[in-house]
């Protein structure tokens with residue numbers, strides 16, 4: 001790849017199909033010039049035209065080489081197998097060492113994180129995302145697969161360790177559901193795109209109360225539908241092995257199903273929450289106090305029974321909400 | 334002293350990110366100053382002052398702020414050295430999408446936001462393409478999918494950059510950025526003789542110089558006409 005400028009554009013595109021969008025995004029006009037080499041293409045433009053296009057040949061060659069390397073690594077590698085994430089103790093805000101030896105979170109586990117405002121829940125999530133190596137205010141250390149993590153987890157844009165389901169569920173793009181998922185699928189270079197897109201829309205419809213069509217504009221989805229689409233899309237298309245959730249609201253989606261969809265895709269789920277139902281849906285919960293991990297509690301059998309009761313109560317409350325919304329008068333509990 | 338140049342489209346979150354990052358840097362006992370370049374108006378200097386940060390501002394008026402930047406950055410650097418800063422951060426709004434204030438061997442950061450639309454990365458030009466670090470803000474108001482698509486587009490125009498996500502409101506990610514800014518072994522004492530990463534196009538036409546009348550006979554210098562023949 002040293003002599004990338006001596007390949008014909010045609011040959012480059014054949015060898016690396018993903019370069020098509022690279023050329024488009026870098027505003028180098030190559031149509032009609034496929035029979036030329038990059039060097040010849042540059043020579044065709046005078047300096048002013050290149051300046052106009054914002055193209056600087058030397059930088060361009062550097063960037064295209066880097067891009068090819070990245071994409072080849074990305075395509076060549078099998079799945080990002082993250083089987084476990086280990087947290088080694090740091091200190092709380094007063095400098096006291098956290099009271100646990102090590103905390104191992106395994107693929108397929110749901111961990112909830114609870115604690116008062118300002119206690120350090122977000123910091124813990126950020127430590128994981130940054131794969132902290134005793135270089136954050138908490139001095140925690142994060143291991144992946146019980147080993148010192150690869151640097152790529154910090155800086156690669158295609159290999160993020162963590163995907164985050166945002167609290168906010170607005171879409172800003174002006175696209176249909178299908179186009180939107182397609183765009184995402186293309187950026188992840190997935191094979192058999194159409195199947196994947198179909199599956200995502202199906203799963204999203206499973207999660208949402210009211211169904212929507214592939215040609216519905218994303219901006220006209222309801223809150224529940226948007227959230228359902230986001231969760232299905234993240235579960236299936238995002239390569240990140242860890243999913244962080246900041247409160248899945250009740251907004252018209254089946255939370256239990258949402259979590260099981262994420263788990264069926266081999267994710268680790270970490271969920272900061274104030275909602276007792278969500279907190280108890282975790283296999284374990286981390287209690288944060290004064291910046292430190294105060295306790296790690298395994299959800300007990302008794303708690304699971306209580307969870308069922310809480311869910312029953314939740315459904316009752318929802319039923320009342322529906323009644324009030326439709327104009328009924330409530331006469332008994 | 335370390336000099337760090339921060340650039341990006343208006344309202345992309347430059348000030349928000351710089352303020353949060355300085356919070357993290359201050360905890361390492363580093364002395365930090367800011368210089369803000371803009372065109373007609375800015376009240377960013379007030380925001381920096383309020384946060385207890387020494388700040389200088391420069392308004393370029395009718396000139397391209399990036400051209401104005403290059404003409405003044407050496408003096409600004411001397412000011413920073415006199416003040417004894419460990420880090421001097423420059424903030425400038427990229428307005429013409431064609432210029433960028435980045436200097437070879439001086440750390441260059443571009444701030445761009447998720448809301449600006451997925452075709453923005455390819456429109457921005459050298460300000461994005463030749464940055465060392467690209468910060469993407471406002472991830473809190475878009476979906477994970479949109480964040481991933483946007484980051485992929487940024488990566489496509491600048492594959493060599495470190496791409497980071499920062500929330501300018503909560504500061505999430507700013508601690509991480511702060512770890513990349515200061516390098517004790519780097520001592521910038523003067524910029525004399527250093528070079529811009531990208532040439533700034535000459536924009537000198539008669540209108541730059543105050544001409545207001547319309548018509549070919551008033552047009553001098555670097556004038557370019559639209560092509561109406563093109564199909």
Ligand SMILES: Nc1ncnc2c1ncn2[C@@H]1O[C@H](COP(=O)(O)OP(=O)(O)OP(=O)(O)O)[C@@H](O)[C@H]1O
Nearest residue numbers: 091092093116117118119120121122123137138291
């Ligand atoms: N162990 C620690 N040592 C020093 N600082 C810490 C520690 N843990 C957290 N902090 C700092 O405390 C502040 C509050 O923490 P954080 O934002 O994580 O709280 P939170 O639990 O997410 O609060 P909320 O419920 O309001 O979102 C942050 O500035 C964070 O960096």
Ligand SMILES: Nc1nc2c(ncn2[C@@H]2O[C@H](COP(=O)(O)OP(=O)(O)O)[C@@H](O)[C@H]2O)c(=O)[nH]1
Nearest residue numbers: 343344345346347348349470471499500501502
């Ligand atoms: N929601 C959200 N708003 C942000 C974020 N970053 C910045 N902002 C807001 O965007 C606006 C413009 O930010 P500012 O820092 O002034 O942009 P600048 O012109 O690039 O310096 C301000 O109102 C900020 O509060 C972010 O990550 N999320």
Ligand SMILES: [Mg+2]
Nearest residue numbers: 118121122123
């Ligand atoms: Mg928080």
Ligand SMILES: [Mg+2]
Nearest residue numbers: 347348377424
């Ligand atoms: Mg600003």
Ligand SMILES: [Zn+2]
Nearest residue numbers: 397399429432
């Ligand atoms: Zn300019």
